[in-house]
Structures are given as C-alpha cells and as structure tokens.
Amino acid sequence: MKIAVCVKQVPDATVHKRIDPQTKRLDRSGEGALNPTDLNAVEEAIRIKEAQVASGNGGEVVLVCLGPAKAVDSLRKALAMGADRALLVCDDAAAGSDLLATGKALAKALEREAPDLVLFGQASGDGDGAVLWAAVAERLRRPVISQAAELSVADGAVTGKRQTEHGYDTISAPLPAVIAVSDAINEPRYPSLKGIMGAKSKPQETLSAGDLGLDAGDVGETGSKTSVLELGPPPSRGDTVKLEDDGSAPQKILDYVVERRLL
Amino acid sequence: MKFLVFLEHHGGELEKGGLGALGKAASLGEAEGVVLGPGAAEVAAQAGVFGAAKVYACEDDALAAPLPQPRVDALATLVEKSGTDAVLFGASVLSADVAAGLSARLDAGLNWDLTDLVLEGEQLVGKRPALGDTVLVDVGWTGGPRLALVRSGALDPVESGGSAEVETFEATYSDFSTLATLLEQTQEESSGPSIEDADIIVAGGRGLGSPEAFSLLEELASALGGAVAATRAVVDAGWYPYATQVGQTGKTVSPKLYIACGISGAIQHKVGMQGSGTIVAINKDPNAPIFDFCDLGVVGDLHQIVPKLTELARSRRGGS
Numbered sequence: 141m142k143i144a145v146c147v148k149q150v151p152d153a154t155v156h157k158r159i160d161p162q163t164k165r166l167d168r169s170g171e172g173a174l175n176p177t178d179l180n181a182v183e184e185a186i187r188i189k190e191a192q193v194a195s196g197n198g199g200e201v202v203l204v205c206l207g208p209a210k211a212v213d214s215l216r217k218a219l220a221m222g223a224d225r226a227l228l229v230c231d232d233a234a235a236g237s238d239l240l241a242t243g244k245a246l247a248k249a250l251e252r253e254a255p256d257l258v259l260f261g262q263a264s265g266d267g268d269g270a271v272l273w274a275a276v277a278e279r280l281r282r283p284v285i286s287q288a289a290e291l292s293v294a295d296g297a298v299t300g301k302r303q304t305e306h307g308y309d310t311i312s313a314p315l316p317a318v319i320a321v322s323d324a325i326n327e328p329r330y331p332s333l334k335g336i337m338g339a340k341s342k343p344q345e346t347l348s349a350g351d352l353g354l355d356a357g358d359v360g361e362t363g364s365k366t367s368v369l370e371l372g373p374p375p376s377r378g379d380t381v382k383l384e385d386d387g388s389a390p391q392k393i394l395d396y397v398v399e400r401r402l403l
Numbered sequence: 404m405k406f407l408v409f410l411e412h413h414g415g416e417l418e419k420g421g422l423g424a425l426g427k428a429a430s431l432g433e434a435e436g437v438v439l440g441p442g443a444a445e446v447a448a449q450a451g452v453f454g455a456a457k458v459y460a461c462e463d464d465a466l467a468a469p470l471p472q473p474r475v476d477a478l479a480t481l482v483e484k485s486g487t488d489a490v491l492f493g494a495s496v497l498s499a500d501v502a503a504g505l506s507a508r509l510d511a512g513l514n515w516d517l518t519d520l521v522l523e524g525e526q527l528v529g530k531r532p533a534l535g536d537t538v539l540v541d542v543g544w545t546g547g548p549r550l551a552l553v554r555s556g557a558l559d560p561v562e563s564g565g566s567a568e569v570e571t572f573e574a575t576y577s578d579f580s581t582l583a584t585l586l587e588q589t590q591e592e593s594s595g596p597s598i599e600d601a602d603i604i605v606a607g608g609r610g611l612g613s614p615e616a617f618s619l620l621e622e623l624a625s626a627l628g629g630a631v632a633a634t635r636a637v638v639d640a641g642w643y644p645y646a647t648q649v650g651q652t653g654k655t656v657s658p659k660l661y662i663a664c665g666i667s668g669a670i671q672h673k674v675g676m677q678g679s680g681t682i683v684a685i686n687k688d689p690n691a692p693i694f695d696f697c698d699l700g701v702v703g704d705l706h707q708i709v710p711k712l713t714e715l716a717r718s719r720r721g722g723s
Contacts, residue, residue: 157534166534177652239513240506262652271515271552274471274503283583284472284504287496289645299586303645304496305599305654306413307591309469313583323652324638324645365512370541374532377682382694385703390711393662393683394719396699400681402603402660403627403719 141192141293143185144202144255146246146276147178147218149211164368165236174214178261179221179328181321185259186222186329188293200224204249206234206242212344219339220331226342227253231349234359241363243275248352250280257298260320262287273320283313286320404432404527407487408455409478411498412438412446419600420493422453423558424551428491429454431522435485436567439477440466444569451567453560458567459485465576468585471500477574479508482548484572489527489549491520493558494655502552512544515552516655518678535670536677555599556657557678591646596630598647603629604658606649606676607637610665610686610705614642619709620664626716632656634672650675664705668693685709 151157152171160167174182182203189199203218203226205211215226229249237245250258258280260273277284288300289308299312303322331339349359357363383392397403406428410421417438428434436455438447443460450458459481465473478501482490490505492498499515506513519530527549529542598604605624607617617631624631633643635650649656651671657678664685666672669692676682677696684697685705694700701708 157537159534159538159540164540239503239515240510243503243507271499271503271506271513274500275507275513277472278475278504278507281577281579283579284500285583286471286500302496304469305597305646307646308589309585310587311470311583312586317583322645323635365510365545366514367543367545368540369528369543372539372541374536374539377677377696378698380694380697380700382700382702384689385701385708389685389701389703389708390715393685393699393701393708393712394715397660397681397683398719402681403716 141189141197141257142200142202142253142255143188143257143259144204144250144253145178145181145185145218145223145259146272147182147203147205147215147261148175149173149205149207149214150175159371161371163236164371168208172210172214174217175261177263177323180323180325181259181261182218182221182223183326183328184291184321187326188257188291202227202253202255204246204253205229206237206245209346215344216339217331219342220335221329222335224342226344228344228346229349229352230346231359233356234349236361236364237359238364238366239272239275240365241359243272243279244363245349245352245354245359246272247276247279248354249347250276252352256315257293258316258318260318262320262323273318277318280318282316282318284318285311285313287322288319289322289324291319291321291325404488404522405486406432406434406489406491407482407485408434408436408491409498409501410436410438410450410458411493411495412440412443415442415446417446417449418493418495419560420495420498420553420555422450422560424491424493424553425450425453425455426561427520427553427558429563431520435459435487437478437481439474444571447569448567451565452562454563454565455567456565458569460569460571461574462571463574465581469497470583470585471497471504472580472583473576474501475504475508476576476580478505480574481572482509488547489551492552494552494555499552502550506550509548511548511550512546513550513552514542514544516554517551518554518557520551535674554655556655591644598630598632598649598654598656601630602658603627603660603662604632604656604679605629605662605664606632606634606666607643607664608634608666608672609636610667611637611642612665616706617643619706619713623662623709623713623716626713626720629658629660634666663693663697664709666693667691668696
C-alpha cells in the first residue's frame with residue numbers, strides 16, 4: 141500500500157510571524173518547521189504502513205510538499221520519523237499560490253505518485269486554512285473524509301470517524317481516497333537516533349511545476365483567484381482590569397458583567 | 404451583487420453560521436439561500452425571516468448523509484443555473500469541505516476565516532484576521548464566482564421578518580461524489596445552547612485540575628444561560644467532548660461574554676475566542692498570558708470563585 145502525506149513547512153513556532161508589506165505574503169525567510177498538525181498525518185501513515193507490513197503486505201510512505209528549497213530541512217524530520225521518501229515541488233513561479241493554485245499543483249504531484257491513500261493534517265499553522273484536502277480530492281476525483289479522529293484500512297476501503305459540531309460520523313470510502321486527520325487521532329512519535337541518521341540517505345526528489353506538466357499560469361499569483369488587498373491593524377481591545385481575589389471577586393465579576401448589560 | 408448562501412440544517416433547524424452569512428448577504432445585495440437534503444423544502448422556508456428573497460431546495464436522497472461531495476455537485480448545478488456572483492458559507496466541518504470542493508470544481512477563488520464582508524464600490528472585500536489575529540487582512544477575488552467561508556460566530560443572524568419563495572431543483576452527481584458512505588452517526592447530547600449559538604460561554608482548561616471540576620462550570624453556565632467550552636489540552640485528556648473545543652484545532656467562537664476558568668491563554672486557544680465581546684479570566688497564575696487580552700482578569704482560585712459566582716448569578720436571576 142502506497143500512502144502519500146501532504147505536508148507543509150511553516151515558520152517555526154519561535155519565529156515572530158510577519159507578513160511582508162511589499163509582497164503581502166507571509167515572510168518565510170526565518171527558521172522553518174514542519175506544520176505541527178502534519179505530524180499527526182505522518183504518524184498515521186507510518187502506523188498504517190507498519191500494520192500492512194506486519195500482515196505481509198508491502199507499504200510505502202511518500203511525503204509530498206509544495207514549498208521553497210529549504211523545506212527539505214522540515215521533510216527530513218518526517219523521514220526520520222519513518223516516512224520512506226520525499227517529493228518536493230519547488231518553483232519560484234509557485235510562490236504566492238492560493239488554495240486553488242496549491243490544490244492544482246498538489247493534485248498533479250499526487251497523480252504522478254498514484255497512492256492508495258492521501259493523508260493531510262488538520263490545519264496549517266500559518267494560513268489557518270483547513271480546506272485544501274477537499275479541493276485536492278475534487279481534482280483527483282476521489283472520495284474525501286475530513287477531521288478523522290480514527291482511521292482503519294481493510295479490504296480496499298478506508299473507514300474514518302469524523303468529528304463534527306454535533307458528534308461523530310463513521311464514514312467509509314473505497315481506495316484510493318483522500319483523508320484529513322484530526323490532531324486527536326494519535327500522538328506523533330519522536331524520531332529515534334537511528335531514524336535521524338537514516339533520514340539523510342532516504343530519497344528526496346525535487347520537481348518544478350513544469351516537471352509536473354503545469355504551466356506557469358497554473359500556479360503562483362497568476363494561477364490564483366484570490367488576492368490580498370491590504371494589511372491593517374487588528375481591532376483593538378480596551379484596557380484590562382486586573383484584580384486579586386480577596387473573597388470579593390465573585391461579586392465584582394457579577395457587577396462587571398451586569399454593568400456591561402451582559403446578563 | 405447576487406449572493407447564494409449555503410444553509411446547513413440540523414434537526415429541522417437552519418444553523419446559525421449560514422444564517423449569519425445570509426444576513427450579511429442581504430445587507431450587501433440580493434440574497435438567495437440553498438438548503439440540501441430530504442426535508443429541505445420545509446426547512447428552507449425559515450430562511451425568509453433572515454433575509455433570503457428566494458431559497459433553493461434539493462431533496463435528492465444522495466444528499467441525505469452530511470457528506471460534502473454530493474453537495475458540491477448540487478451547488479455547482481445551482482451556481483450555473485442561478486447566475487450568482489458570490490457563494491457564502493458559515494464555517495463548519497461540512498461547509499469547509501463543500502466550499503473547497505466547489506472552489507476546485509468551478510475553478511473559483513475561495514477566501515476563508517472571514518469575520519466580515521464589505522462592498523467597496525462594486526468590489527467584494529473580505530476581512531480576515533491572520534497570524535493569531537495580529538493582522539487584519541483585506542482579501543479580494545480576481546473573478547467570479549467568489550466563494551467565502553465565514554468564521555463561526557463572526558456574523559449574527561438578523562431577523563428581517565420577510566418571507567422566501569422556495570424553489571426545488573434537481574442535481575446530477577459525479578461518479579466519485581457518492582463513493583463515500585455514512586455508516587453510523589453518534590450525536591453528543593447536551594443540554595442548553597451549543598457553543599456556536601451561545602451568547603455566554605464558560606470555558607475550562609487545565610487549571611480545573613480534574614474532569615469533575617467541569618461540573619462547577621456547567622452549573623455556572625446553567626445559571627447564566629450559557630454553554631460550556633474547553634481547551635484542547637483538556638479535550639485531549641478526555642475531560643470534555645471535542646464538540647466543545649475552542650481554539651486553533653477546534654472552533655472559533657465570539658459570544659458576548661466569555662468566562663475563561665483555569666485557562667492560561669496559549670495562542671492556540673486565543674485564536675479561537677479573542678473575538679468575544681467581553682472576556683473575563685480567572686486564573687491562579689498572575690503571569691498567565693490570558694491576562695494580556697482579557698477585559699477583566701481575576702487572580703484567584705476558580706474552585707472558590709466559580710461556585711460563589713454561580714450562587715450570586717442564580718439569586719440575581721431568581722430575584723429579577
């Protein structure tokens with residue numbers, strides 16, 4: 141079974157994130173890291189592969205990433221966890237791609253790999269967009285299950301337990317399928333020393349948009365149908381009233397909310 | 404500008420997220436709604452009160468289960484038929500998937516996590532707080548149809564008292580759209596309003612110390628007529644259900660009053676609740692980050708404060 145995991149490099153959590161006022165894009169010049177919720181997708185892919193191998197079937201986990209050349213540093217972490225190889229789609233023309241253009245490029249890369257299962261993490265740590273998988277599934281013309289808190293693969297089908305606003309939906313789909321996992325699905329492993337050493341020799345391939353049969357107009361800002369017009373300061377909150385509880389806090393809280401006509 | 408608003412329904416009621424988007428659409432131009440699934444036509448009529456001039460309903464069996472892909476087929480059919488300029492969605496697990504699928508199907512731009520929409524001349528502009536709401540980004544579309552996902556709770560439904568014409572339509576389905584099937588559905592029953600609908604939310608984090616302490620929050624919420632929410636840490640620990648999780652990997656809420664109990668205020672939680680009208684924080688740690696973005700911060704023991712506050716709220720309710 142071949143499992144592709146779509147991953148993304150985002151600015152490291154310790155980096156102060158900013159949007160470049162010139163390009164109106166996220167400044168990605170600083171230290172990068174694998175998007176935290178993508179680790180859940182990588183972990184799940186490795187677990188599925190391990191189960192397949194244990195039952196005598198073959199398995200392969202391929203990382204698929206659209207991003208700058210330095211994204212290989214982040215891919216190495218997922219390789220160290222146990223992914224088998226990585227495919228980086230790297231093209232200056234693809235910078236500034238919106239959901240539509242990113243989906244197009246990822247779908248092309250996935251068509252080339254033809255995996256049985258495509259996994260996504262829950263949300264990206266930078267753009268906050270938790271929607272990409274459905275666009276990719278549409279392009280691949282394959283079924284999609286999102287927000288999966290549990291996943292099982294058997295008899296050519298995948299079954300996921302989807303978390304919703306109202307409870308849980310158990311959904312089944314024939315393979316190949318596209319799945320977005322919830323961060324509640326597992327606890328990602330830490331790479332072992334052996335894994336870290338081994339990651340360096342795992343195959344990593346870099347392709348351009350052209351290599352995937354994409355025209356320059358398909359990706360980047362020209363392939364996008366949305367644009368950033370302007371950046372402004374967020375709406376501000378007023379001053380904070382802070383007090384230490386000396387026993388009177390409950391009454392003070394009640395007075396405060398009553399005064400503001402919230403009750 | 405002509406808008407089509409995707410209206411999700413649950414238990415015979417239209418969901419608040421879609422109705423909020425509908426009210427916004429009605430204030431900006433011509434607003435039409437769409438309701439999908441068996442029983443849709445009956446539910447659709449409710450939308451007139453919230454600003455829809457017309458509501459399309461499709462009752463096909465393919466739309467019975469809450470799955471996104473057949474909905475993409477139905478909406479694609481309808482967008483073509485109705486000649487709409489923009490399609491709006493209130494964010495939910497289902498709506499987000501429908502919006503993104505429709506974006507790919509129609510090759511149409513999708514802007515998401517919008518807290519508002521405005522018209523600048525003839526141009527539709529979305530307002531999107533980004534990077535943990537430290538920047539407000541104006542976003543646009545380079546062509547139509549324009550697709551927009553509105554952040555949950557950002558727009559309140561507005562009752563206009565109108566009535567809607569309901570028109571039924573039939574859709575055709577792609578071969579791959581009906582491959583996924585719903586096997587089982589389990590509802591998490593809760594009393595009182597859901598966190599998306601509540602005007603008052605009482606939320607708990609690790610500082611509660613134990614899952615049992617949630618009963619203190621439930622009592623306070625009940626006294627205030629609100630709902631109980633939780634942080635990711637306590638949901639992951641199994642103290643409270645995922646449906647109540649507020650934050651980056653849960654829901655974004657903006658009630659009128661948010662009472663955070665034993666919540667440190669990590670950025671992942673902050674992004675889910677900082678749009679609340681008034682934030683009251685109770686925490687033992689005077690250095691907790693939540694004190695930097697709340698309106699009223701109380702340094703103290705929630706186990707002491709919350710029960711007394713509940714009592715006071717109850718007697719006020721009883722007395723007034």
